[in-house]
Amino acid sequence: MRALHETARKTLDPVRYDYVAGGAGEERVLADNERAFDRYALLPRVLRGSGTRDTSAALPGAPRTAPVLVAPTAFHRLVHRDGERATARAAAAEGAVLVTGTAATTAVRDVVAAAREAAPDPAVWFQLYPHPRREVTAALVRRAEDAGCTALVVTVDSPVFGRHTRDLRNGFTDLPPGYAAENMRGLPGTGPDALTDIPMSPAARWPDLTETLRGTSLPVLLKGVLHPDDARLAVEHGAAGVIVSNHGGRQCDAVPAALDCLPAVAGAVAGRVPVLLDGGVRRGSDVAVALALGAAAAGVGRPVVWGLAAEGETGVRRVLAALREEYDHTLALCGGRRNADLTADMVVRKGGTW
Numbered sequence: 001m002r003a004l005h006e007t008a009r010k011t012l013d014p015v016r017y018d019y020v021a022g023g024a025g026e027e028r029v030l031a032d033n034e035r036a037f038d039r040y041a042l043l044p045r046v047l048r049g050s051g052t053r054d055t056s057a058a059l060p061g062a063p064r065t066a067p068v069l070v071a072p073t074a075f076h077r078l079v080h081r082d083g084e085r086a087t088a089r090a091a092a093a094e095g096a097v098l099v100t101g102t103a104a105t106t107a108v109r110d111v112v113a114a115a116r117e118a119a120p121d122p123a124v125w126f127q128l129y130p131h132p133r134r135e136v137t138a139a140l141v142r143r144a145e146d147a148g149c150t151a152l153v154v155t156v157d158s159p160v161f162g163r164h165t166r167d168l169r170n171g172f173t174d175l176p177p178g179y180a181a182e183n184m185r186g187l188p189g190t191g192p193d194a195l196t197d198i199p200m201s202p203a204a205r206w207p208d209l210t211e212t213l214r215g216t217s218l219p220v221l222l223k224g225v226l227h228p229d230d231a232r233l234a235v236e237h238g239a240a241g242v243i244v245s246n247h248g249g250r251q252c253d254a255v256p257a258a259l260d261c262l263p264a265v266a267g268a269v270a271g272r273v274p275v276l277l278d279g280g281v282r283r284g285s286d287v288a289v290a291l292a293l294g295a296a297a298a299g300v301g302r303p304v305v306w307g308l309a310a311e312g313e314t315g316v317r318r319v320l321a322a323l324r325e326e327y328d329h330t331l332a333l334c335g336g337r338r339n340a341d342l343t344a345d346m347v348v349r350k351g352g353t354w
């Protein structure tokens, strides 16, 4: 996986590379997301018969899926000409949920169609940036439903854009000519080919979530939850899942590592809905730590984009396959046969006692 990142770094235009690699502020949270995994160690159990393993996870709209999913990342055509279509085919072929998003450079119907080229029944979720104009949000939700998405992911950690230091330095504020957020074409209030901006919604409150939930029959997960009380509120408002995430260190540069927030969120949710995590997941043992600490699945953002940039569909497949195989191997080494066999007592702080 390091090799794919290195190839992507060498081949991508530096401004595009920085857009993907960078984070907010001094990039402290970005660095801490990965470092957090180094603070934990796995404490295997023995003689438990880990011979035949089943690593599938049950998630909303994805009853039997890999425990590693593709987190939503914007603008895939910026790094590879095949863009989100290649990512979709790769995720479907590897049996992983793909979260495509509002800011994709390929329309959601074309993303789902590409996924169906690789697998008959792929799970594609749609990440929604709720728009301040309700009718625009409703139209985006309808597009996702019509395309065949099986869940919605509402990103709630972005009342305003994060200040991405590298983008500000590079003057990267707009997509280059020839690229567009295709889901934003022909929305209410514009002509059929016109593009609507993606502003954030700083005024959004919990009742807006209720309205989104009422407007769809799809399960809705909330992405960007760090506080256990917000996780409780999410469940009380009817969310079908909670994604512990700090947006890969791209929003507030003073929050904890995503992994460090996971145990409290999992405790607050108490098994009522699945809890997922993204941020800093780079190897199969990271997936194992996340699952042991209460996640039902772990998301990866940048590694998938590096795979796409380096080798297109093949590169994304290599990233997902490596994570799956490493995770399966780690599960076996920890004496587990199923994901649920990884429990919180099997994770310790490095250098500490238990």
Ligand SMILES: Cc1cc2nc3c(=O)[nH]c(=O)nc-3n(C[C@H](O)[C@H](O)[C@H](O)COP(=O)(O)O)c2cc1C
Pocket (backbone or CB within 6 Å): 019, 020, 021, 033, 071, 072, 073, 074, 101, 102, 103, 127, 155, 223, 245, 246, 247, 248, 249, 250, 278, 279, 280, 281, 299, 300, 301, 302, 303, 305
């Ligand atoms: C280039 C890039 C674009 C992203 N775009 C979105 C987005 O459009 N919507 C969203 O909810 N999260 C977005 N994210 C955040 C990811 O979904 C995810 O939370 C993060 O990348 C996980 O951290 P990781 O990159 O360390 O795996 C983006 C992240 C990156 C790196």
Ligand SMILES: CCCCCCC(=O)C(=O)O
Pocket (backbone or CB within 6 Å): 074, 103, 198, 247, 250
């Ligand atoms: C104007 C489009 C907004 C895209 C935001 C993408 C994103 O979330 C990121 O972190 O970058």
